[in-house]
Amino acid sequence: MIMASAVLHRGAQFSAFFGTVAQVLLIAVALAASPRRLGVTAAGAEMRTSSPGPNWHVVSVASLLPAAVCTPSTAGSNSTVLNVVHRHGPCSPLQSRGGAPPHIQVLDHDQTRVDSIHRKIGTASTVLDQADRAAKGVSLPARRGISLGTGNYVVSVGLGTPARDMTVVFDTGSDLSWVQCAPCSDCYEQKDPLFDPAQSKTYSAVPCAAPECQGLDSHSCSRDKKCRYEVVYGDQSQTDGDLARDTLTLGTPSNTLQGFVFGCGDKDTGLFGKTDGLVGLGREKVSLSSQAAAKFGAGFSYCLPSSPSGVGYLSLGRSAPGNAQFTTMATRRDTPSFYYVNLVAVKVGGRTVRISPVVFSSAGTVIDSGTVITRLPPRAYAALRTAFTRSMGRYRYKKAPALSILDTCYDFTGHTTVRIPSLALVFAGGTTVELDFSGVLYVAKASQACLAFAPNGDGTDVGILGNTQQKTLAVVYDVANQKIGFGANGCS
Incomplete structure (x- = not known):
């Protein structure tokens, strides 16, 4: 009522101005009370959406690119x-x-x-x-x-x-x-x-x-x-x-x-x-x-x-953080050097993407420290990309050109913060591993941030869990018990 009175006394010339101020104040109050209830338009202005909930990452664009100085380690003091x-x-x-x-x-x-x-x-x-299938010791x-x-x-x-x-x-x-x-x-x-x-x-x-x-x-x-x-x-x-x-x-x-x-x-x-x-x-x-x-x-x-x-x-031995979730370490006699895991599903924004488990099991999945980008069977990747782009569509981010093997990219230029749906990998036994934000996007620059997954060329090619998706996870190879574990917040 105070603002309305002021507007009436100062005349129609100032009415639009103070009306705009009121809208800005209301938006600011809403943002302070519930920061996850606001999306970002392509122009960088905030707009109302339904609440993203806990299955979204909200990060500043400035944090997407690495710093120029080294951040000290927070790892433990174990001698190994x-x-x-x-x-x-x-x-x-x-x-x-x-x-x-x-x-x-x-x-x-x-x-x-x-x-x-x-x-x-x-x-x-x-x-x-x-x-000979009956022969042993094949190497x-x-x-x-x-x-x-x-x-x-x-x-x-x-x-x-x-x-x-x-x-x-x-x-x-x-x-x-x-x-x-x-x-x-x-x-x-x-x-x-x-x-x-x-x-x-x-x-x-x-x-x-x-x-x-x-x-x-x-x-x-x-x-x-x-x-x-x-x-x-x-x-x-x-x-x-x-x-x-x-x-x-x-x-x-x-x-x-x-x-x-x-x-x-x-x-x-x-x-x-x-x-x-x-x-x-x-x-x-x-x-x-x-x-x-x-x-x-x-x-x-x-x-x-x-x-x-x-x-x-990197630590030798079988020590694992208390929050580690384990899945069975799969083995294949034809390639004994690799560590196999049974990936069975993918979640986007807390929802399981509709992919038949047979798509994952036909070739299996290896976990590899040297591969950068996770590779999925073509059908699994297509379903993941569709679910991801649909979720991103609510904020109308500008699309960016593909980057080499990465075909789903966004331009965050002009944005202060961005909202990205969470991604999780589900392994045999129900082990569900939530990826850190750094494991969802591969960021070349603010104007080119890409979904950090790619398809294999053929459905019979083995899937590969790459190092981008492993970031910040404590990845535990319990060889004695034939298990692989994942613990959140293993390092920053």
């Missing part, structure tokens, strides 16, 4: 914990070697890795089909590796005595760990000096007759009876050298693995991104997790930070 950082972020020891590659290059390399995983699994299945040659072009998370470990710090990719899709060694006949450029076996008091070459050598299937013998290994990855990167043993230091100087078996590469080419090598966390005996099982327990866990400017962790 190694810091995990994005190799192109401000926390990375490799940062001084140049900026991050263009997003389209990252995604194109990601597709190369996915293609190589599909080839590896397809080839293994064909070989097994042609073999894959170590040389059938997968592409490392997007191995974008690294850890630092100590190798040798005295220990030399090495920055290496960690990869759940590989088994053999390796570093580049001096002298090297043909090595790619890396950040640190090459590891020199002559400077380590505990180094020794593995003889050709040793079980570790015989188990590689791709070994050869040098003239002095040393074991020579070879791994050729799907993007034609490769490493060749001597199989060796030395002391591996994890976290603290007192936390070591004696006689750790690894590759000492002296002929290495490819897309290894200035790293010093790789640590494999696959399921075969030669992997780091398998070799460390006797000391730490059969398993490991990690958490990937929400942003390249954050810090996560």
Whole structure:
């Protein structure tokens, strides 16, 4: 009544002005009382909608892009914990070697890795089909590796005595760990000096007759009876050298693995991104997790930070956060290195997307630390995209061009905050994993934020749970009990 009186006294000229003020005040009060009851129009102005409820992410556009400075780790002080950082972020020891590659290059390399995983699994299945089904002990040659072009998370470990710090990719899709060694006949450029076996008091070459050598299937013998290994990855990167043993230091100087078996590469080419090598966390005996099982327990866990400017962790052993939900670890005899999970459904905004479980089960799903974008069967992806775009449609965000393999993109230019429907993955046994906001969208820039999922080329190709969807989750590989767990808020 006070405002109405003021308007009447000041005449019709000011009526529209004060009416507008009243509307703004009413909207501000509504926003303060219930911030989730307002959407954002394409022009950036707020509009009324029905309440999104708890199944929506409301975030500021400014927070979509990574910070230029490193955010300290909030991981625990356990001595087996190694810091995990994005190799192109401000926390990375490799940062001084140049900026991050263009997003389209990252995604194109990601597709190369996915293609190589599909080839590896397809080839293994064909070989097994042609073999005697009753035969046991079928194994894959170590040389059938997968592409490392997007191995974008690294850890630092100590190798040798005295220990030399090495920055290496960690990869759940590989088994053999390796570093580049001096002298090297043909090595790619890396950040640190090459590891020199002559400077380590505990180094020794593995003889050709040793079980570790015989188990590689791709070994050869040098003239002095040393074991020579070879791994050729799907993007034609490769490493060749001597199989060796030395002391591996994890976290603290007192936390070591004696006689750790690894590759000492002296002929290495490819897309290894200035790293010093790789640590494999696959399921075969030669992997780091398998070799460390006797000391730490059969398993490991990690958490990937929400942003390249954050810090996560990698921990050996079977420790798990109290909020972890577990699902059965599936196995396939034709590809024993990979960790399989039974994905059965997807939820958007709290509602289960209508997809037949057969669509997921026909090829299965692997969880991979090196793949960036999750791949779904074509029918599952189409249903997910439809549900996601329908939910996004209520806010009328402007569409943006596709980005490489990502075909559902939005332009948030001019918006202060955005509202995005939640996404959840449902696994066998009812385990439901809510994705962090950073696992829903792949943000190249404010004007190009894309749904961070992509379809496989064929319904028979294995699905892949990529590292974008794993962000901020404590991912627990309980190998002893054949379970994989997911805990929310594992790291920031």
